[in-house]
Amino acid sequence: MRTEPSEFEADDLGSGVTHSAGDPVRLDPERWLENHGDILWKMAIGRLRNAEEAEEVVQETFLSALAAAASFEGRSSERTWLVSILLRRVADRQRKRYTRAAMQTVAMEQEFDDTGHFVRPARELDSSPADRTELAKLLDACMEKLPELLWAAFHLREVLGMPVPAVCQELGIEANNLGVRLHRARQQLRLCVERGADGGEP
Amino acid sequence: MNKPPTVMQVLKGRCCDHAESMSYEIDGRLSWPARLLLRIHRYSCIGCRAYYRSLLAIRAAARAIGGRGAEVGAGVKTGMPEDAKARIAAKLREPR
Numbered sequence: 001m002r003t004e005p006s007e008f009e010a011d012d013l014g015s016g017v018t019h020s021a022g023d024p025v026r027l028d029p030e031r032w033l034e035n036h037g038d039i040l041w042k043m044a045i046g047r048l049r050n051a052e053e054a055e056e057v058v059q060e061t062f063l064s065a066l067a068a069a070a071s072f073e074g075r076s077s078e079r080t081w082l083v084s085i086l087l088r089r090v091a092d093r094q095r096k097r098y099t100r101a102a103m104q105t106v107a108m109e110q111e112f113d114d115t116g117h118f119v120r121p122a123r124e125l126d127s128s129p130a131d132r133t134e135l136a137k138l139l140d141a142c143m144e145k146l147p148e149l150l151w152a153a154f155h156l157r158e159v160l161g162m163p164v165p166a167v168c169q170e171l172g173i174e175a176n177n178l179g180v181r182l183h184r185a186r187q188q189l190r191l192c193v194e195r196g197a198d199g200g201e202p
Numbered sequence: 203m204n205k206p207p208t209v210m211q212v213l214k215g216r217c218c219d220h221a222e223s224m225s226y227e228i229d230g231r232l233s234w235p236a237r238l239l240l241r242i243h244r245y246s247c248i249g250c251r252a253y254y255r256s257l258l259a260i261r262a263a264a265r266a267i268g269g270r271g272a273e274v275g276a277g278v279k280t281g282m283p284e285d286a287k288a289r290i291a292a293k294l295r296e297p298r
Contacts, residue, residue: 033291038281055286059293066294116216118249125259135263143267157229158264164229175231176205183225190256193263 027069027078032062036079039170040086046155047090057093061086080172087148094144111191125193135193142192146185153181154189206231212239217250224254228261 044054113119156167206226226232244251
Protein backbone atom coordinates (compact mmCIF):
# COMPACT_ATOMS: atom_id res chain seq x y z
CA MET A 1 0.00 0.00 0.00
CA ARG A 2 1.26 3.45 -0.91
CA THR A 3 2.10 5.73 1.94
CA GLU A 4 2.29 9.45 1.48
CA PRO A 5 5.33 11.38 2.64
CA SER A 6 5.41 11.91 6.34
CA GLU A 7 5.78 15.46 7.46
CA PHE A 8 9.34 14.70 8.31
CA GLU A 9 9.92 13.84 4.66
CA ALA A 10 7.92 16.83 3.56
CA ASP A 11 10.17 18.95 5.74
CA ASP A 12 13.12 17.54 3.85
CA LEU A 13 11.68 19.11 0.76
CA GLY A 14 10.97 22.44 2.35
CA SER A 15 12.67 22.76 5.63
CA GLY A 16 12.94 26.46 5.06
CA VAL A 17 9.31 27.03 5.85
CA THR A 18 9.03 26.86 9.54
CA HIS A 19 6.11 27.56 11.70
CA SER A 20 6.02 28.27 15.35
CA ALA A 21 4.96 25.36 17.46
CA GLY A 22 1.83 27.17 18.52
CA ASP A 23 0.82 28.03 14.98
CA PRO A 24 0.54 24.82 12.96
CA VAL A 25 -0.51 25.03 9.35
CA ARG A 26 -4.08 23.98 8.77
CA LEU A 27 -5.12 22.26 5.59
CA ASP A 28 -7.65 23.97 3.41
CA PRO A 29 -8.67 21.34 0.82
CA GLU A 30 -11.46 23.53 -0.53
CA ARG A 31 -8.83 25.92 -1.88
CA TRP A 32 -6.13 23.47 -2.95
CA LEU A 33 -7.02 23.68 -6.60
CA GLU A 34 -7.11 27.46 -6.54
CA ASN A 35 -4.00 27.93 -4.39
CA HIS A 36 -1.74 25.14 -5.62
CA GLY A 37 -3.25 23.81 -8.85
CA ASP A 38 -1.16 25.92 -11.22
CA ILE A 39 2.23 25.22 -9.70
CA LEU A 40 1.52 21.50 -9.36
CA TRP A 41 0.44 21.47 -12.99
CA LYS A 42 3.55 23.32 -14.18
CA MET A 43 5.76 20.84 -12.38
CA ALA A 44 3.83 17.81 -13.57
CA ILE A 45 3.72 18.82 -17.22
CA GLY A 46 7.31 19.99 -17.17
CA ARG A 47 8.39 16.58 -16.01
CA LEU A 48 5.93 14.33 -17.84
CA ARG A 49 5.51 16.31 -21.10
CA ASN A 50 1.97 15.10 -21.46
CA ALA A 51 -1.10 17.15 -20.55
CA GLU A 52 -3.31 14.13 -19.91
CA GLU A 53 -0.81 12.50 -17.58
CA ALA A 54 -0.12 15.80 -15.85
CA GLU A 55 -3.81 16.25 -15.12
CA GLU A 56 -4.05 12.72 -13.77
CA VAL A 57 -1.06 13.22 -11.51
CA VAL A 58 -2.38 16.49 -10.09
CA GLN A 59 -5.71 14.83 -9.44
CA GLU A 60 -4.04 11.83 -7.81
CA THR A 61 -2.00 14.21 -5.67
CA PHE A 62 -5.09 15.94 -4.31
CA LEU A 63 -6.91 12.65 -3.71
CA SER A 64 -3.88 11.15 -1.94
CA ALA A 65 -3.49 14.25 0.16
CA LEU A 66 -7.15 14.15 1.16
CA ALA A 67 -6.77 10.52 2.17
CA ALA A 68 -3.65 11.32 4.20
CA ALA A 69 -4.93 14.62 5.63
CA ALA A 70 -5.44 13.15 9.07
CA SER A 71 -1.72 12.55 9.41
CA PHE A 72 -0.81 16.14 8.55
CA GLU A 73 0.26 17.88 11.73
CA GLY A 74 1.01 21.30 10.28
CA ARG A 75 4.76 21.36 10.75
CA SER A 76 5.42 22.06 7.07
CA SER A 77 3.51 24.24 4.65
CA GLU A 78 0.55 22.85 2.79
CA ARG A 79 2.29 23.49 -0.52
CA THR A 80 5.51 21.77 0.52
CA TRP A 81 3.50 18.72 1.48
CA LEU A 82 1.48 18.68 -1.73
CA VAL A 83 4.58 19.20 -3.91
CA SER A 84 6.34 16.30 -2.21
CA ILE A 85 3.35 14.05 -2.92
CA LEU A 86 3.25 15.21 -6.53
CA LEU A 87 6.94 14.59 -7.10
CA ARG A 88 6.60 11.06 -5.81
CA ARG A 89 3.67 10.42 -8.10
CA VAL A 90 5.61 11.81 -11.05
CA ALA A 91 8.61 9.65 -10.16
CA ASP A 92 6.38 6.56 -10.00
CA ARG A 93 5.09 7.29 -13.49
CA GLN A 94 8.53 7.82 -14.86
CA ARG A 95 9.75 4.58 -13.37
CA LYS A 96 6.91 2.82 -15.17
CA ARG A 97 7.76 4.55 -18.43
CA TYR A 98 11.31 3.42 -18.60
CA THR A 99 14.10 2.18 -16.47
CA ARG A 100 16.19 5.16 -15.75
CA ALA A 101 19.89 4.94 -15.60
CA ALA A 102 20.85 6.46 -12.32
CA MET A 103 22.37 9.87 -12.70
CA GLN A 104 26.05 9.29 -12.76
CA THR A 105 27.22 11.78 -10.26
CA VAL A 106 30.86 12.58 -10.25
CA ALA A 107 32.02 13.31 -6.76
CA MET A 108 33.61 16.65 -6.05
CA GLU A 109 36.79 14.80 -5.14
CA GLN A 110 37.03 13.51 -8.70
CA GLU A 111 36.49 16.92 -10.23
CA PHE A 112 38.95 18.77 -8.00
CA ASP A 113 42.41 17.81 -6.85
CA ASP A 114 43.75 17.96 -3.29
CA THR A 115 44.42 21.66 -3.62
CA GLY A 116 40.81 22.31 -4.64
CA HIS A 117 41.62 23.09 -8.26
CA PHE A 118 40.04 21.46 -11.29
CA VAL A 119 41.70 18.15 -12.15
CA ARG A 120 41.09 19.04 -15.77
CA PRO A 121 39.46 22.21 -17.07
CA ALA A 122 35.74 21.90 -17.59
CA ARG A 123 34.79 21.43 -21.22
CA GLU A 124 33.48 24.80 -22.29
CA LEU A 125 29.95 24.42 -23.61
CA ASP A 126 29.13 26.60 -26.56
CA SER A 127 26.11 28.83 -26.14
CA SER A 128 26.09 30.23 -29.67
CA PRO A 129 22.59 30.19 -31.21
CA ALA A 130 23.61 27.53 -33.74
CA ASP A 131 24.65 25.11 -31.01
CA ARG A 132 21.99 26.06 -28.52
CA THR A 133 19.39 23.76 -30.05
CA GLU A 134 21.73 20.79 -29.78
CA LEU A 135 22.66 21.77 -26.27
CA ALA A 136 18.99 22.12 -25.35
CA LYS A 137 18.36 18.56 -26.55
CA LEU A 138 21.22 17.26 -24.44
CA LEU A 139 20.07 19.27 -21.45
CA ASP A 140 16.55 17.96 -21.84
CA ALA A 141 17.82 14.39 -21.71
CA CYS A 142 20.03 15.16 -18.72
CA MET A 143 17.24 16.87 -16.79
CA GLU A 144 15.22 13.65 -16.99
CA LYS A 145 17.89 12.04 -14.85
CA LEU A 146 18.00 14.65 -12.11
CA PRO A 147 16.64 13.68 -8.70
CA GLU A 148 13.15 15.12 -8.22
CA LEU A 149 14.03 17.83 -5.72
CA LEU A 150 16.89 19.16 -7.81
CA TRP A 151 14.79 18.93 -10.95
CA ALA A 152 11.97 20.96 -9.39
CA ALA A 153 14.33 23.77 -8.37
CA PHE A 154 16.08 23.85 -11.74
CA HIS A 155 12.87 23.62 -13.75
CA LEU A 156 11.20 26.54 -11.99
CA ARG A 157 14.30 28.73 -11.88
CA GLU A 158 15.97 28.07 -15.21
CA VAL A 159 13.42 26.58 -17.57
CA LEU A 160 10.47 28.70 -16.48
CA GLY A 161 12.75 31.61 -15.57
CA MET A 162 11.06 32.38 -12.28
CA PRO A 163 12.84 34.78 -9.91
CA VAL A 164 14.51 33.27 -6.85
CA PRO A 165 11.92 34.58 -4.33
CA ALA A 166 9.08 33.16 -6.42
CA VAL A 167 10.74 29.74 -6.67
CA CYS A 168 11.29 29.74 -2.90
CA GLN A 169 7.66 30.57 -2.37
CA GLU A 170 6.45 27.90 -4.78
CA LEU A 171 8.63 25.19 -3.23
CA GLY A 172 8.25 26.42 0.32
CA ILE A 173 12.00 26.61 0.91
CA GLU A 174 14.48 29.30 1.90
CA ALA A 175 16.75 31.01 -0.61
CA ASN A 176 19.84 29.35 0.85
CA ASN A 177 18.30 25.92 0.48
CA LEU A 178 17.38 26.76 -3.11
CA GLY A 179 20.94 27.97 -3.77
CA VAL A 180 22.36 24.62 -2.72
CA ARG A 181 19.87 22.69 -4.84
CA LEU A 182 20.53 24.84 -7.89
CA HIS A 183 24.27 24.43 -7.50
CA ARG A 184 23.96 20.64 -7.28
CA ALA A 185 21.57 20.54 -10.22
CA ARG A 186 23.85 22.70 -12.38
CA GLN A 187 26.87 20.67 -11.43
CA GLN A 188 25.21 17.37 -12.33
CA LEU A 189 23.73 18.77 -15.52
CA ARG A 190 27.04 20.23 -16.62
CA LEU A 191 28.80 16.91 -16.21
CA CYS A 192 25.98 15.06 -17.97
CA VAL A 193 25.82 17.53 -20.87
CA GLU A 194 29.60 17.46 -21.14
CA ARG A 195 29.53 13.67 -21.49
CA GLY A 196 26.84 13.95 -24.16
CA ALA A 197 28.70 16.68 -26.04
CA ASP A 198 31.74 14.43 -26.08
CA GLY A 199 29.68 11.77 -27.82
CA GLY A 200 28.95 9.66 -24.76
CA GLU A 201 25.63 8.71 -23.21
CA PRO A 202 24.26 11.89 -21.60
CA MET B 203 28.25 26.31 1.91
CA ASN B 204 24.57 26.86 2.51
CA LYS B 205 24.40 30.58 1.88
CA PRO B 206 26.04 33.00 -0.54
CA PRO B 207 29.75 33.38 0.21
CA THR B 208 31.14 36.51 1.77
CA VAL B 209 33.92 38.57 0.19
CA MET B 210 36.48 36.92 2.49
CA GLN B 211 35.27 33.45 1.54
CA VAL B 212 35.65 34.29 -2.14
CA LEU B 213 39.06 35.83 -1.51
CA LYS B 214 40.32 32.73 0.29
CA GLY B 215 38.33 30.24 -1.76
CA ARG B 216 39.61 27.53 -4.07
CA CYS B 217 38.12 26.47 -7.39
CA CYS B 218 35.88 23.93 -5.67
CA ASP B 219 34.45 26.78 -3.56
CA HIS B 220 34.22 29.12 -6.52
CA ALA B 221 32.13 26.57 -8.42
CA GLU B 222 29.36 27.03 -5.86
CA SER B 223 29.92 30.79 -5.69
CA MET B 224 29.42 31.03 -9.44
CA SER B 225 26.05 29.35 -9.13
CA TYR B 226 25.02 32.03 -6.62
CA GLU B 227 26.51 34.64 -8.93
CA ILE B 228 24.32 33.77 -11.89
CA ASP B 229 21.29 33.91 -9.61
CA GLY B 230 22.29 37.44 -8.65
CA ARG B 231 22.86 36.52 -5.01
CA LEU B 232 26.47 37.65 -4.62
CA SER B 233 27.54 41.07 -3.37
CA TRP B 234 29.34 43.21 -5.92
CA PRO B 235 32.75 42.92 -4.21
CA ALA B 236 32.42 39.14 -4.22
CA ARG B 237 31.43 39.21 -7.89
CA LEU B 238 34.42 41.40 -8.68
CA LEU B 239 36.80 39.03 -6.89
CA LEU B 240 35.35 36.06 -8.73
CA ARG B 241 35.75 37.87 -12.04
CA ILE B 242 39.37 38.60 -11.25
CA HIS B 243 39.92 34.96 -10.34
CA ARG B 244 38.42 33.84 -13.65
CA TYR B 245 40.89 35.96 -15.60
CA SER B 246 43.70 33.80 -14.29
CA CYS B 247 41.91 30.46 -13.92
CA ILE B 248 41.04 28.59 -17.09
CA GLY B 249 39.05 25.96 -15.18
CA CYS B 250 36.73 28.42 -13.47
CA ARG B 251 36.38 30.44 -16.66
CA ALA B 252 35.22 27.37 -18.58
CA TYR B 253 32.96 26.34 -15.71
CA TYR B 254 31.28 29.75 -15.62
CA ARG B 255 30.72 29.83 -19.38
CA SER B 256 29.24 26.36 -19.20
CA LEU B 257 26.79 27.50 -16.52
CA LEU B 258 25.72 30.37 -18.77
CA ALA B 259 25.36 28.01 -21.74
CA ILE B 260 23.21 25.68 -19.65
CA ARG B 261 21.04 28.60 -18.61
CA ALA B 262 20.59 29.68 -22.23
CA ALA B 263 19.68 26.12 -23.23
CA ALA B 264 17.23 25.82 -20.33
CA ARG B 265 15.51 29.04 -21.35
CA ALA B 266 15.31 27.69 -24.89
CA ILE B 267 13.53 24.61 -23.53
CA GLY B 268 11.14 26.87 -21.59
CA GLY B 269 10.51 28.93 -24.70
CA ARG B 270 9.20 25.96 -26.62
CA GLY B 271 6.69 25.11 -23.90
CA ALA B 272 3.84 25.09 -26.41
CA GLU B 273 5.26 21.91 -27.92
CA VAL B 274 4.64 19.88 -24.82
CA GLY B 275 1.15 21.06 -24.02
CA ALA B 276 -0.88 23.93 -22.73
CA GLY B 277 -0.06 25.52 -19.45
CA VAL B 278 3.66 24.87 -19.17
CA LYS B 279 4.18 28.50 -18.32
CA THR B 280 0.67 29.76 -17.69
CA GLY B 281 -0.77 27.15 -15.36
CA MET B 282 -3.47 24.56 -15.50
CA PRO B 283 -6.06 24.91 -18.27
CA GLU B 284 -9.53 25.78 -17.00
CA ASP B 285 -11.12 22.62 -18.39
CA ALA B 286 -8.60 20.48 -16.51
CA LYS B 287 -9.35 22.43 -13.33
CA ALA B 288 -13.07 21.85 -13.80
CA ARG B 289 -12.57 18.11 -14.24
CA ILE B 290 -10.39 17.84 -11.16
CA ALA B 291 -12.79 19.97 -9.11
CA ALA B 292 -15.63 17.66 -10.10
CA LYS B 293 -13.58 14.62 -9.13
CA LEU B 294 -12.74 16.12 -5.74
CA ARG B 295 -16.42 16.80 -5.09
CA GLU B 296 -17.33 13.16 -5.64
CA PRO B 297 -18.32 11.40 -2.41
CA ARG B 298 -15.64 9.11 -1.05
